[in-house]
Amino acid sequence: MEIHPGKQTFIDDFFIESMLGTQRVLNPSxxxxxxxxxxxxxxxxxxxxxxxxxxxxxxxxxxxxxxxxxxxxxxxxxxxxxxxxxxxxxxxxxxxxxxxxxxxxxxxxxxxxxxxxxxxxxxxxxxxxxxxxxxxxxxxxxxxxxxxxxxxxxxxxxxxxxxxxxxxxxxxxxxxxxxxxxxxxxxxxxxxxxxxxxxxxxxxxxxxxxxxxxxxxxxxxxxxxxxxxxxxxxxxxxxxxxxxxxxxxxxxxxxxxxxxxxxxxxxxxxxxxxxxxxxxxxxxxxxxxxxxxxxxxxxxxxxxxxxxxxxxxxxxxxxxxxxxxxxxxxxxxxxxxxxxxxxxxxxxxxxxxxxxxxxxxxxxxxxxxxxxxxxGYVSIEADSYASGCLTTHRFRQEFGGRLNVNVDASAGELGYEVLEDTGKPIPGFTVSDCDPIRCDTLGGILSWNGVTGWPEVSQERQARYPELTRSEFYIKLRFYLAPGTKLYSVTLDPPEVTMWQVKIKGRID
Missing domain, CATH: 2.115.10 (Tachylectin-2; Chain A)
Incomplete structure (x- = not known):
């Protein structure tokens, strides 16, 4: 039983593809x-x-x-x-x-x-x-x-x-x-x-x-x-x-x-x-x-x-x-x-x-x-006085969806963008288009020029790969953390877009 479907924390490496200029920080209670x-x-x-x-x-x-x-x-x-x-x-x-x-x-x-x-x-x-x-x-x-x-x-x-x-x-x-x-x-x-x-x-x-x-x-x-x-x-x-x-x-x-x-x-x-x-x-x-x-x-x-x-x-x-x-x-x-x-x-x-x-x-x-x-167990933070970034693993793009973050950016700033799984930023959803977060929020909504959430698979992208079905197109997120920013988690809705592996209840011998 999952308490918060779609939520991804950064305590382990499961949802992290790469980190550059950032570090994990344990936050004692x-x-x-x-x-x-x-x-x-x-x-x-x-x-x-x-x-x-x-x-x-x-x-x-x-x-x-x-x-x-x-x-x-x-x-x-x-x-x-x-x-x-x-x-x-x-x-x-x-x-x-x-x-x-x-x-x-x-x-x-x-x-x-x-x-x-x-x-x-x-x-x-x-x-x-x-x-x-x-x-x-x-x-x-x-x-x-x-x-x-x-x-x-x-x-x-x-x-x-x-x-x-x-x-x-x-x-x-x-x-x-x-x-x-x-x-x-x-x-x-x-x-x-x-x-x-x-x-x-x-x-x-x-x-x-x-x-x-x-x-x-x-x-x-x-x-x-x-x-x-x-x-x-x-x-x-x-x-x-x-x-x-x-x-x-x-x-x-x-x-x-x-x-x-x-x-x-x-x-x-x-x-x-x-x-x-x-x-x-x-x-x-x-x-x-x-x-x-x-x-x-x-x-x-x-x-x-x-x-x-x-x-x-x-x-x-x-x-x-x-x-x-x-x-x-x-x-x-x-x-x-x-x-x-x-x-x-x-x-x-x-x-x-x-x-x-x-x-x-x-x-x-x-x-x-x-x-x-x-x-709040572990936060992602810049590891120096310069900004750093974190790129997530890919998830299914499909019909688009909603993104919320748990972040304290009251002393910094959180920028973000949507990438194709090749790493190419999606036009209109780049970091320059995003509405940066500069506050402390448990459920901040990610948006680009007022448009919330990630986009559905575009006709242009489908035309490039006509042999792929809609469920075979993947995207990922990249977060840009200014010094003083603490990123705790991101929640994706619908949650099933992150389930790229088949979940089978099994046993370990």
Whole structure:
């Protein structure tokens, strides 16, 4: 399922034929929670245990955020918000607590103690199954899957073989959970940590056609020579519905920057582990920082990665100095929202003070929020004080169409022209004919002397190549970027003109 048909971003090379005097620039998100985490609710009610932190799921139909968190005695509780920053306890009226149902306790099976991974399913054809939940680990030997109509009242799927499949995710996954075919266009997908043969954490993926029966795990992201030594991958924030945005699956790759000086044999476990007990020998490095990076893919297997932090950890002493685990993007009111779980200590409880033992102080945790303009992950910009250009790959000309761009040209200028696929500018649609853009716009319309969009195949061009049908004529775009211009994406309507390859759902063995 494509969220925005016809849109082409410039995060990877897919729609780019050439770049001259231009460069890609990663645009880190703007963190809104620099000083403090989002205030959710304190554990003020007798059924609550800790300050609310947990997965935040967006109901796209109701435009309401749901935050699930662990309450006292295994209960699951819920907060709701209309903007992602101001949270309240809804009165669900489902579960009795000390003689009253006036509470925000979710109706959740008692034999399912963990929250797990929750999906608001945009693909659901039956509202009964709009909400779905699974967990990476079995409970008492049984792998559990839940569903809900409203996100408030949950129940188990009918029992079946799926309850006993090998569904262990994590560093120590058994060999039976690996292998098998890969279906890139499967309706549902999971990315999770798995262990490598080098005692490091890498990212694996599974897919499913029904959300119950899952494929074997395959490694899709591992450390390479562009990563600094000690780089591992702890988890990812992603869309479980396996949707594409501009043809791309976009994930937040929560990258684990381990401590290379950490020994395998722990000589002084009491001092090393702090108050918690730990082993004298560790199977893999357990201390380091976590921060999210941007990664995109067109097939869920091959990934384009940006190695800079997408959400910066805080400065020493900040509440999110040690670890930042980001969720996937949520589009809300012309902004992309990125929620994250943060901590002021490293993975093994170290503070910025180098000689302080692990967990010498109470850990501070919370939920953070960062934002970005739509499609704002990567921009094309001039690489010097001179203008540069970008030429797209070709697409079908046919009967013409509409062009919109997401661009910030408030400090520059965007010019553009239409070329035949040979590179020859089409008369009337050259850069000298265009109406240049000199503003910041999410959907600027491309026009030439007031004529919007690209033209249909002309009779003159058809006469030059009478053996070609209308659908066999191709054109491409060339953008001219003055210094200070940031080009994020272009959207073509009708979107099918870019589909020069036959789309076949298949498998990778």
């Amino acid at each position: 703007e963190k809104l929670t620099v000083e403090n985490s989002i205030h959710t609710v304190l554990p003020e009610m007798p059924w609550e245990r800790d300050e609310a932190t947990g997965p935040i799921i967006y109901d796209e139909n109701q435009q309401i955020f749901h935050l699930y968190y662990q309450g006292a005695k295994g209960r699951i509780c819920l907060l709701t918000s209309t903007n992602g920053t101001d949270w309240a306890r809804p009165e669900l009226g489902s579960i009795d607590f000390e003689g009253s149902k006036t509470n925000n306790i979710v109706n959740w099976p008692n034999d399912c103690p963990a929250i797990g991974a929750i999906l608001w399913d945009p693909k659901a054809t039956d509202e009964i199954y709009r909400w779905k939940r699974i967990h990476h680990f079995p409970h008492q030997g049984v792998w559990q899957a839940l569903y809900s109509k409203d996100g408030y009242n949950w129940q188990h799927y009918p029992p079946g073989d799926h309850n006993y499949q090998k569904q262990f995710f994590g560093f120590g996954s058994s060999k039976e959970t690996f292998g098998g075919p890969i279906f890139p266009d499967a309706p549902y997908i999971l990315y999770a940590q798995r262990g490598s043969s080098r005692r490091t954490r890498v990212l694996g993926r599974r897919d499913s056609n029904d959300f119950l029966n899952w494929s074997g795990m395959h490694t899709v992201i591992d450390q390479d020579q562009e990563d600094p030594p000690g780089t591992e991958f702890y988890s990812a924030g992603f869309d479980m519905a396996n949707r594409t945005d501009g043809g791309l699956r976009i994930i937040m790759l929560n990258t684990y920057l381990t401590d290379l000086s950490e020994p395998y044999a722990i000589e002084d476990p009491e001092n090393y582990w702090g108050e918690s007990k730990g082993p004298t020998v560790i199977p893999a490095r357990i201390d380091g920082f976590v921060e999210p990076q941007l990664a995109v893919s067109r097939n869920t297997v091959s990934w384009t990665r940006y190695r800079q932090p997408f959400i910066q950890r805080g400065q020493p002493g900040a509440w999110d100095w040690g670890q930042v685990y980001a969720s996937g993007p949520v589009r809300h009111k012309e902004k992309l929202l990125f929620f994250y779980n943060g901590s002021d200590l490293t993975h093994n409880g170290r503070s910025p003070r180098p000689y302080e033992k692990a967990y010498a102080r109470p850990v501070r945790r919370g939920i953070g929020l960062a934002t970005l303009r739509p499609d």
